[in-house]
Amino acid sequence: MTVHVPTCTATAEDPVSRQVRTESGQREVFCGLTGIVWLHRKIQDAFFLVVGSRTCAHLIQSAAGVMIFAEPRFGTAIMEEKDLAGLTDANDELDRVVTQLLTRRPDIKLLFLVGSCPSEVIKLDLSRAALRLSQRFSPGVRILNYSGSGIETTFTQGEDACLASLVPALPAAQDETSSLLVVGSLADVVEDQFMRMFDALGIGPVAFFPPRKSTALPSVGPNTKILMAQPFLPDTVRALQERGAKRLAAPFPLGVEGTTGWLRAAADAFGVDAATFDKVTEPNRARAERALAAYKTELADRRIFFFPDSQLEIPLARFLSRELSMKLVEVGTPYLHREHLAEELKLLPAGVALTEGQDVDLQLDRCRLARPDIVVCGLGLANPLEAEGITTKWSIELVFTPIQGYEQAADLAELFARPLVRRAKLVA
Numbered sequence: 001m002t003v004h005v006p007t008c009t010a011t012a013e014d015p016v017s018r019q020v021r022t023e024s025g026q027r028e029v030f031c032g033l034t035g036i037v038w039l040h041r042k043i044q045d046a047f048f049l050v051v052g053s054r055t056c057a058h059l060i061q062s063a064a065g066v067m068i069f070a071e072p073r074f075g076t077a078i079m080e081e082k083d084l085a086g087l088t089d090a091n092d093e094l095d096r097v098v099t100q101l102l103t104r105r106p107d108i109k110l111l112f113l114v115g116s117c118p119s120e121v122i123k124l125d126l127s128r129a130a131l132r133l134s135q136r137f138s139p140g141v142r143i144l145n146y147s148g149s150g151i152e153t154t155f156t157q158g159e160d161a162c163l164a165s166l167v168p169a170l171p172a173a174q175d176e177t178s179s180l181l182v183v184g185s186l187a188d189v190v191e192d193q194f195m196r197m198f199d200a201l202g203i204g205p206v207a208f209f210p211p212r213k214s215t216a217l218p219s220v221g222p223n224t225k226i227l228m229a230q231p232f233l234p235d236t237v238r239a240l241q242e243r244g245a246k247r248l249a250a251p252f253p254l255g256v257e258g259t260t261g262w263l264r265a266a267a268d269a270f271g272v273d274a275a276t277f278d279k280v281t282e283p284n285r286a287r288a289e290r291a292l293a294a295y296k297t298e299l300a301d302r303r304i305f306f307f308p309d310s311q312l313e314i315p316l317a318r319f320l321s322r323e324l325s326m327k328l329v330e331v332g333t334p335y336l337h338r339e340h341l342a343e344e345l346k347l348l349p350a351g352v353a354l355t356e357g358q359d360v361d362l363q364l365d366r367c368r369l370a371r372p373d374i375v376v377c378g379l380g381l382a383n384p385l386e387a388e389g390i391t392t393k394w395s396i397e398l399v400f401t402p403i404q405g406y407e408q409a410a411d412l413a414e415l416f417a418r419p420l421v422r423r424a425k426l427v428a
Ligand code: SF4
Pocket: 001, 031, 032, 033, 052, 053, 055, 056, 057, 059, 115, 116, 117, 118, 148, 149, 150, 151
């Protein structure tokens, strides 16, 4: 989806002494509805009802692609042209669809009404609709709303909006015990691995947000320590901080170094001594480093260019440059949260070209001029760049795939090595 806004380009000094070019202009991004694809798999008793147009229905259908099954937990209530005639009709229609859905699907315990950007939907007050429907269906079903609109957003912001809408529903922590809250969707297999590490380190109680079941929401309060698992959740973290929780400063758990720094932040906050930390993490670190070595041969000195898309770009760039010796031509990110990314920015090589925002034509010009070995970008740019002989990696794949933690470090490296190997074979 292409969004047009006026163009301007500027540079600024960021708090960790890095030059950051800020750009605005035409962008090539998916909208926040995309988050439904992984969120519906994570929260197993939730349903995501997009209130949108046929475009929104097509986006969800094609993004979810092969994952559509007999009883999917997402759908689109399509607002037709005729709904524009009267908002009362649109609200009645929405109530009818929700009633039909919840009657047919008693397994749904949490329903998200997901707003979108067509003008007929913007006129609908979905927060009032959620309140009205909640009164009718509680306590069996909780009904919340958030926006997945594509105006001025990028696709990972859908998760942020979804989780932020869920924060007010979290119960207040009742006791003085410190607890750890890992914030951001992780694959179940990754969550299980981290849980075993926290157990071995003696850190707990630990909860994950979002939870697998909406009936088991974690509690939050002044003794809750937040460890961010994803970098794209500023609104969620702010809402949790307003409930008293404290964020731990940490890099993100990508690669060996990132995972170690992330675990160490939790270990320090829970008073784990250095010897215990080393004893628990060392075998995992050593195994992951051995697994990464094979990919270093393939990736070292390869030049990589990141277009802004997933908001994972900075932690990925840090991993690829420090652990695999890749050369960073340009690292674009849609938004740069300087506080949440501070630990990452410190680890980037000196002089790295950082860009916040996008003017896609200018960025394409820079990319073509630089002729990098590999480009990380959205689907809309990947095909034209491939046609020009430039190897690409879809950034959306990095959000769908389990990439966090020691066990996944080599898998993450392989995601970048594979397109290069494929290109080499094609050329040969
Ligand atoms: S929410 Fe907006 S950007 Fe997203 S699919 Fe619907 S119309 Fe397109």
